[in-house]
Amino acid sequence: MILHDKSSLRYGRLLIACPDQPGIVTKVTRILFDHHANITESAQYSTDPYNGRFFMRIAFTIDSASETLDTLHNALRPLAKAHAMKISLMLPEKKKRMAIFVSKEEHCLLELLWQQQMGTLEAEIAMVISNHPDHQKTVEAMGFPYYYIPVDKHQKDIAEKKQMDLIKDQVDFIVLARYMQILSPYLVSAFPNQIINIHHSFLPAFVGAKPYERAFDRGVKIIGATAHYVTEELDAGPIIEQDVQRIHHGYSASEMKATGRLIERTVLAKAVKWHVEDRILVHDNKTIVFA
Amino acid sequence: MILHDKSSLRYGRLLIACPDQPGIVTKVTRILFDHHANITESAQYSTDPYNGRFFMRIAFTIDSASETLDTLHNALRPLAKAHAMKISLMLPEKKKRMAIFVSKEEHCLLELLWQQQMGTLEAEIAMVISNHPDHQKTVEAMGFPYYYIPVDKHQKDIAEKKQMDLIKDQVDFIVLARYMQILSPYLVSAFPNQIINIHHSFLPAFVGAKPYERAFDRGVKIIGATAHYVTEELDAGPIIEQDVQRIHHGYSASEMKATGRLIERTVLAKAVKWHVEDRILVHDNKTIVFA
Amino acid sequence: MILHDKSSLRYGRLLIACPDQPGIVTKVTRILFDHHANITESAQYSTDPYNGRFFMRIAFTIDSASETLDTLHNALRPLAKAHAMKISLMLPEKKKRMAIFVSKEEHCLLELLWQQQMGTLEAEIAMVISNHPDHQKTVEAMGFPYYYIPVDKHQKDIAEKKQMDLIKDQVDFIVLARYMQILSPYLVSAFPNQIINIHHSFLPAFVGAKPYERAFDRGVKIIGATAHYVTEELDAGPIIEQDVQRIHHGYSASEMKATGRLIERTVLAKAVKWHVEDRILVHDNKTIVFA
């Protein structure tokens, strides 16, 4: 389309998951076309074109004067019903609100705050919650609320109750930015596929505590970091992104940690970016990432 | 679709390039649907959704009993005309025929022969042409024709004439697998975007001769390899793929060469694979690679 | 030294391991100097300069007319005794003899044969042993002996006895180039730190069988390969080298395998190269690699 005035445009995103079958793309894009939506990005994937599951992400612009997203949503509904299709329609203008959970190590926290301020992270940072007071000054100086909630390991439920009171209805998702506490099923189940953790190893290697020490003991030649959605089983949720860094026999465990920090922060920030841009679909404990 | 019998299926691929505008995907996929084609892969890209150029690659299966590809092609034609659309419809079953040009270094040649025999390279190796006799025995033992055509630098046109006689109408594209002669415009213009070269540097660094020696002199910390389509300007054609390898001050130029060989071969093989699978579109001296 | 004639030079390598303490380097290099050895490469590492363990590799040239290596060895002995030093003195001119064990997948085998013929692998290929007849023709055409020894899983000891008869006193080390049988302690203990295996995962992730299938199921975003010395515990020996390759949700398990092959072969070849160049020392189930 020849665009005369971008100011009246609204942006939208459509995520689709359904059993694969011929004609789906035609039908979906036809409805978008009929509602004067202009597709700006489109990506799709099928686990198997015969009897598999089909996933699609479409980003589009729509002229808000002539059409509303509600109308579009209504138009898609019969199709969704006919094809057992799960559809989600999102407005990027309505930024997702995140809570960042952090313990003592600040590199992942700083990365998220910096990227958000740079404008590369399309999210609203609603609050930072920590079991330590260490970063209060830094976070508040940047204009974000900081809640210090100590965690007594024999009474974790008290802390989690306080956390829940703060985040309930206030945030869309949670980022564990080197938060060194295991969340209880109570919190995890309240945010399905909405809690992103950074694990400081190349999963599934070194699940659990002290991965760098164990990497050192095993004598690996490459270390890694993994961002994943949190599920009830520790470090076993859908992997979103991983990256690695070459090391050698001369690295101590603490040098591994220092090197690892540089990749942990970028891996986590990338996962969060994809999450807020609706680029991730979860299927079968795995992610489809339309990056 | 629920597939009862895969034996009667034919595979097809559709490449599209046209000015971007709303509705294209709907119209194209609608025609495929109407002709009972089942889309198995689809990828698209637009240089700009407003007045940019749109590119799409669709892989599909079609039941040969009920529909022929000619019918499909005919059905697409009016659409192509209406939208100034360049369309190409390919049958993977008709493998592309390649000529491999090689000089003394054999690592890229061996990689292509091996991958083709492994079945990972969906191409027919029509012939190997070399300005040296060195690899005749190896190539013929693997069952491929080998033509030794010496090149006299004062009479390159004689050699190129012989090469052209061999390849004309016999091959679809040419791979320069470390062929250390510069092709004349005569050959280049006969195979537009159909000649793939591997250059042993990270282009645009070190265009031309002796890239490893120059990389050594410059003291770079990473070396690279670049596969690109050949155009009249030396090492300036559309880049298809690049890869790099870390080195350090201790590497001599010849150690750089030995290390470089390991990436040259995989970069070239990847580019050839994408080419024969119709995954590459060229626009504005750049490639769009739907990998 | 100003060198007038390189033809009379002999090359040597010295590996040292001992408790770390001041003065070791001085004492060792002094003896080399007194015997007119010229150091061409030197590398060292200490697990801890206070009460740790010290490792050193020195490559040198010596004028064979004036000095023999035996004399040098004798001169080092008292020092070794005084410092509880383990010393090894090697002559690169005496190439290590290797046996390659392989099953059906040929990519690692081909890489080793090719690199040896290129001259980048300073080893003698004494024989190829396989539990399948598949590669006999290829290997013999390249001039190497091929022994087909089928393995009956209920009578593995019979096959291992035959293997041992072939390799005993005939080879210095063994390379398992995608040999899909687990060696018994009988063979492993006969070649301590002299059997190199390539495992098709990023260890310690996916120890054991079918790593690509399991990587696919886990939904990792990066796959890897690991070369390690074989010990009695499966896939738990000292890691020599690892490398990785990025993948995404669109990769099937078999596409992972195809991609993985490209790194398995280079990781294995690199490990073998370091082994034959005496660049690897083993300590505490880890490797020190002076690459």
Add this chain to the structure above:
Amino acid sequence: MILHDKSSLRYGRLLIACPDQPGIVTKVTRILFDHHANITESAQYSTDPYNGRFFMRIAFTIDSASETLDTLHNALRPLAKAHAMKISLMLPEKKKRMAIFVSKEEHCLLELLWQQQMGTLEAEIAMVISNHPDHQKTVEAMGFPYYYIPVDKHQKDIAEKKQMDLIKDQVDFIVLARYMQILSPYLVSAFPNQIINIHHSFLPAFVGAKPYERAFDRGVKIIGATAHYVTEELDAGPIIEQDVQRIHHGYSASEMKATGRLIERTVLAKAVKWHVEDRILVHDNKTIVFA
């Protein structure tokens, strides 16, 4: 040595460059041994063991009660003279003082500030100098002096005179952390091999202005960043470190910039770290990095 009390220890580093010849290591380490220095790290390199140039870096501890570094320095002098040896003896406890020059983009500046505060960068940040006022608040809040010195392109000498007044005798080296002004020979010659620049391309590709825009136009598949010492010729000084990031046809120039920022900062920080740890020697417009 068995260490009873680390508190009285002083750390030292010795850098050596001289014509290669047998016996150097013995002679140098002998002097260290005689002065009760305990070598904790040692690395060496020769451009050619026959008539080449030899480089060595030794880190050691010395008991300050019994020996002073001056005594050691004096003991090394005759050796240095006899072998035309350039020696430098450094005390890590005396941290190098750096001036950071920056323009509008803050990612490299923040990385240096953050790593210095983390303790991974063994340097003193003496001041930040900028031709823009943008980062004054951030830098001063972290406790470092910030000098805003605007640069009029027709009167650059005025700004450089002010910069020189600030840094002269106050800093040991300068880091150009995305400082978008070309330094004049006046400043460059005052800090030979003491000015580190980060260039936002994989040098020698895209020397000069707007490298990402040019990378976009050329259609490269990998972008890079290069840290190098500044010499009079633009972007042609000794390369210290480089790193790269894979991109694809879908990246706009501004997405390349955003991706590039993530590697620029780590490449620059690594180069600065090596510089302050005396790990870099310059020879023939190239660096030897003992990392």
